[in-house]
Amino acid sequence: MQHVALKIIFFFAIAATYFVITMSFFLVLRKMIEVRTKKVRDLLFKQYSSAFANILMQEIPVGTGTGERHRYYESKLIEQKKRLERMTKRTRLLHKSVIRSVLIDYSKDLKGETIERVIYYISSLKILDELIKMMKSPRWWIRAAAAKELGLLHARRAIVPLTAALEDSSPDVQFQAMQSLLMIGGVSALHNIFHLSKSISQWTAVELSVIIREYREEAAQYLLESLSSARPSVVLFSITLLAQIGFVNAVEPLIQFCLSDPEPMLYEASIEALGLLGDERALTLLVHNTQNPNMNIRLSALQALGRLGAKKSIEIITERFRKGDIGEKRIAARALGNMGNDGMSTLYELMNSNEEVSRMIALEVTEEIEQGRKL
Amino acid sequence: MSEILYLIFNVYLIFVIIYFLGVNIIYSLFLAVSFKEIFNHMRHNAFVDYRKLIQSEFTYSVSVLAPAYNEGKTVVESVKSLLKLNFGKYEVLVINDGSQDDTLEQLIHEFDLTKTNQFYYDVIKTKPVRGIFISQKPEYKNLTIIDKENGGKADSLNAGINIARYDFVCCIDADSILEDDALLKSMKPFHEDKTVVAVGGIIRIANGCKVINGRVVSVGLSHKLLPIFQVVEYLRAFLSGRMFWNIFQGPLIISGAFGIFKKSILLEVGGYRIDTVGEDMELVTRIHRTMIEKKKPYKVLFVPDPVCWTEAPDSLSVLSRQRNRWQRGLLDTLLIHKKMMFNPRYGIVGIGALPHFLFVELLGPVFEAMGYISLVVMYSLGVLNIDIAILFFIVALFYGAMFSVGAVILEEISFQRYPKPSDLALLLSIGIIENFGYRQLTVVWRLKGIFDYLRGHKHWGTMQRKGFRI
Numbered sequence A: 001m002q003h004v005a006l007k008i009i010f011f012f013a014i015a016a017t018y019f020v021i022t023m024s025f026f027l028v029l030r031k032m033i034e035v036r037t038k039k040v041r042d043l044l045f046k047q048y049s050s051a052f053a054n055i056l057m058q059e060i061p062v063g064t065g066t067g068e069r070h071r072y073y074e075s076k077l078i079e080q081k082k083r084l085e086r087m088t089k090r091t092r093l094l095h096k097s098v099i100r101s102v103l104i105d106y107s108k109d110l111k112g113e114t115i116e117r118v119i120y121y122i123s124s125l126k127i128l129d130e131l132i133k134m135m136k137s138p139r140w141w142i143r144a145a146a147a148k149e150l151g152l153l154h155a156r157r158a159i160v161p162l163t164a165a166l167e168d169s170s171p172d173v174q175f176q177a178m179q180s181l182l183m184i185g186g187v188s189a190l191h192n193i194f195h196l197s198k199s200i201s202q203w204t205a206v207e208l209s210v211i212i213r214e215y216r217e218e219a220a221q222y223l224l225e226s227l228s229s230a231r232p233s234v235v236l237f238s239i240t241l242l243a244q245i246g247f248v249n250a251v252e253p254l255i256q257f258c259l260s261d262p263e264p265m266l267y268e269a270s271i272e273a274l275g276l277l278g279d280e281r282a283l284t285l286l287v288h289n290t291q292n293p294n295m296n297i298r299l300s301a302l303q304a305l306g307r308l309g310a311k312k313s314i315e316i317i318t319e320r321f322r323k324g325d326i327g328e329k330r331i332a333a334r335a336l337g338n339m340g341n342d343g344m345s346t347l348y349e350l351m352n353s354n355e356e357v358s359r360m361i362a363l364e365v366t367e368e369i370e371q372g373r374k375l
Numbered sequence B: 001m002s003e004i005l006y007l008i009f010n011v012y013l014i015f016v017i018i019y020f021l022g023v024n025i026i027y028s029l030f031l032a033v034s035f036k037e038i039f040n041h042m043r044h045n046a047f048v049d050y051r052k053l054i055q056s057e058f059t060y061s062v063s064v065l066a067p068a069y070n071e072g073k074t075v076v077e078s079v080k081s082l083l084k085l086n087f088g089k090y091e092v093l094v095i096n097d098g099s100q101d102d103t104l105e106q107l108i109h110e111f112d113l114t115k116t117n118q119f120y121y122d123v124i125k126t127k128p129v130r131g132i133f134i135s136q137k138p139e140y141k142n143l144t145i146i147d148k149e150n151g152g153k154a155d156s157l158n159a160g161i162n163i164a165r166y167d168f169v170c171c172i173d174a175d176s177i178l179e180d181d182a183l184l185k186s187m188k189p190f191h192e193d194k195t196v197v198a199v200g201g202i203i204r205i206a207n208g209c210k211v212i213n214g215r216v217v218s219v220g221l222s223h224k225l226l227p228i229f230q231v232v233e234y235l236r237a238f239l240s241g242r243m244f245w246n247i248f249q250g251p252l253i254i255s256g257a258f259g260i261f262k263k264s265i266l267l268e269v270g271g272y273r274i275d276t277v278g279e280d281m282e283l284v285t286r287i288h289r290t291m292i293e294k295k296k297p298y299k300v301l302f303v304p305d306p307v308c309w310t311e312a313p314d315s316l317s318v319l320s321r322q323r324n325r326w327q328r329g330l331l332d333t334l335l336i337h338k339k340m341m342f343n344p345r346y347g348i349v350g351i352g353a354l355p356h357f358l359f360v361e362l363l364g365p366v367f368e369a370m371g372y373i374s375l376v377v378m379y380s381l382g383v384l385n386i387d388i389a390i391l392f393f394i395v396a397l398f399y400g401a402m403f404s405v406g407a408v409i410l411e412e413i414s415f416q417r418y419p420k421p422s423d424l425a426l427l428l429s430i431g432i433i434e435n436f437g438y439r440q441l442t443v444v445w446r447l448k449g450i451f452d453y454l455r456g457h458k459h460w461g462t463m464q465r466k467g468f469r470i
Helices: A002-057 A066-086 A089-109 A112-124 A127-134 A140-152 A156-165 A171-196 A202-213 A217-228 A232-245 A248-259 A264-277 A280-289 A295-308 A311-323 A326-337 A340-350 A356-370 B002-045 B051-055 B075-083 B103-111 B153-163 B182-192 B225-245 B263-269 B279-293 B316-336 B344-362 B364-381 B386-414 B421-433 B438-454
Strands: B062-068 B090-097 B113-115 B129-135 B143-148 B168-172 B196-205 B210-212 B215-218 B258-262 B299-310
Touching: A002 A066, A002 A089, A002 A112, A002 B002, A002 B386, A066 A089, A066 A112, A089 A112, A089 A127, A089 A140, A112 A127, A127 A140, A127 A156, A140 A156, A140 A171, A156 A171, A171 A202, A171 A217, A202 A217, A202 A232, A202 B051, A202 B182, A217 A232, A217 A248, A232 A248, A232 A264, A248 A264, A248 A280, A264 A280, A264 A295, A280 A295, A280 A311, A295 A311, A295 A326, A311 A326, A311 A340, A311 A356, A326 A340, A326 A356, A340 A356, B002 B225, B002 B299, B002 B344, B002 B364, B002 B386, B051 B182, B062 B075, B062 B153, B062 B182, B075 B090, B075 B103, B090 B103, B090 B153, B103 B113, B103 B129, B103 B143, B143 B153, B153 B168, B153 B263, B153 B279, B168 B182, B168 B263, B182 B196, B182 B258, B182 B299, B196 B225, B196 B279, B225 B299, B225 B316, B225 B386, B225 B421, B258 B263, B258 B279, B263 B279, B279 B299, B279 B316, B279 B344, B316 B344, B316 B438, B344 B364, B364 B438, B386 B421
Parallel strands: B062 B090, B062 B168, B090 B143, B196 B299
Antiparallel strands: B113 B129, B129 B143, B168 B258, B196 B258, B210 B215
């Protein structure tokens, strides 16, 4: 019995040793290949960068027709194409991938007719077709990489597969497609993005918000449109971004949205957004929500009133200060602190409150304000 | 009589062989799964632009909690380093746990602190707070110091949780070094998945690295052998061990040196337990337990690339105390949560993770020590089959080496933190050398930990650090 077991263990040990040796061998081999490939790629990159820079810098007379321009572009590629055809499949793949990197690199900085040339070369060298084909790969990381590159290449031909990729099973592919569609189609791509995206995770929201914020008020129309989306994550994203952009015209639609009885998470976000937008039109709704049984909504309303600085609401905020728990007292006190002299007078009065916790919180917040610390 | 002894030892030997086989199959599985998981992680990261996390208003804010006890020599540099993290909105809360030295004075002097009237409400009960300090200098506006009576690391962290302003808290050791982008990388899972409640990053050994102004500027290995053994151990534990549990409900340990939690979860489970030396493992196990019992969807994750550098013990006495404490902490946690053990109600945690910790991590040294003892006894009785013993030893060596070398390979194909080929070669050789002496020493320390626990020793002990500031 022992001997059999030992034989089994010994067999596994041999397998383990084989594994370690093989892995170590491949590790070293991989490192060597990596170093060599990188060297070759760097060299090729330099060569193609210089070759394409020459091609792109050659001037073409103003007013030349499209057909003639394309014939001219093609004439500059003949040599490159012939050379690629002579290569083995493996070498050709390497060269084409380098050419792709070079052209993507150029496409980031070029405009006008020159970018048209870049797009023509990409198309003529069948790089675009290959990237579009890659969008159908069963491997998500290949699809994501293709989506990213199609955006960088401003490939209008890729709008259809990129739009389809908004419904991809992988969030990475979805986001790369969103980003590329915005690069190619500009802010109008938001319509499809909001319409077709299954959901917008917080992570996608982080990435997308940075891009959309650059469009500022141009994006507002699409954000307002998506308030009626059936997907809560899309609505939440739009509400938050409308507030961040500071689009004051969103106040009325947001009030209407609140009146349509949305789910609590979206309601809370709208109250918060109304506070950030700081428009008195929302005052009645905000005051009403200081009595909301949902604590998060109540706190958002108090915070919003604080941001609004509406003196009319001092009484109701003071009431919440007296009745609320520590968290609510703190937020109410900070809201009062934002309401100028009247709010501060109330805070000073609350510092003499009979209840210890209220007294302490009022003291804490007063000190914060006096020291000019951010609330 | 000798026949009975012979029978007993033979039965024991068979048990050891089966145990050995089982453990090694588990570790092989760990390694294989970890390879796959790390590749997946790397692929996902290839498309991430972390700068957007800094720029976006959608990024969650974080409170960084750093408990400090008698850290007067290093606390200022550590806090300065924390204040320079690459992240959007975050605050740094340093909790002075009743230090006997000049920790508080150093902080007050360097950061121009004044005592505030901030109201301290202990949602989680803690030792009394003597004062809350903030800086008068605008550049340190996100720094708060809590001065409290001594209550231990767990109590300090609880005080920090009570006062934390943001929805996520990052618990670290005040004397560790967080890499600039560590918060960015470890906050990503919370943004991707709302059910993620805790994330742990990787702890790496800073001995031998060049540290300037609280930043690791060049990675290297120590000139001493002891920290290098620990480098391999840490790689094995983090890259292979914790990565494996990610595919289930997540690891049972998030290192006390670097972990991020949803604050609401910490409040829900009542914060850290103050009566255990394994408070980090106990907390994560309790999170698993609470969430499963309440039938709430949740995830605990280990992320392999946000790095926290820590100084490893470079003397046998300090290392032995550390390992002793870890073992006591493990045993304590397993006893506290014994109800979960083998209980299918707790899913893979109950029937997989906890039994693994019991049989492999806790009892492993016991079985190994008994193996050594039985070899000696069998030899002295003249009943030892020398050939089999040698064969067994060689096999054990191969297996031990395989997992260590496997972890180094994982590191090399993924993060490649050790740029020098000589360092890589040294790490690979340590994977073999550690089986001669070092491994046996750790067995002794861990056994002593169990023994001390059974004798009722539940204290932290002292951990002297030399500091790696330059």
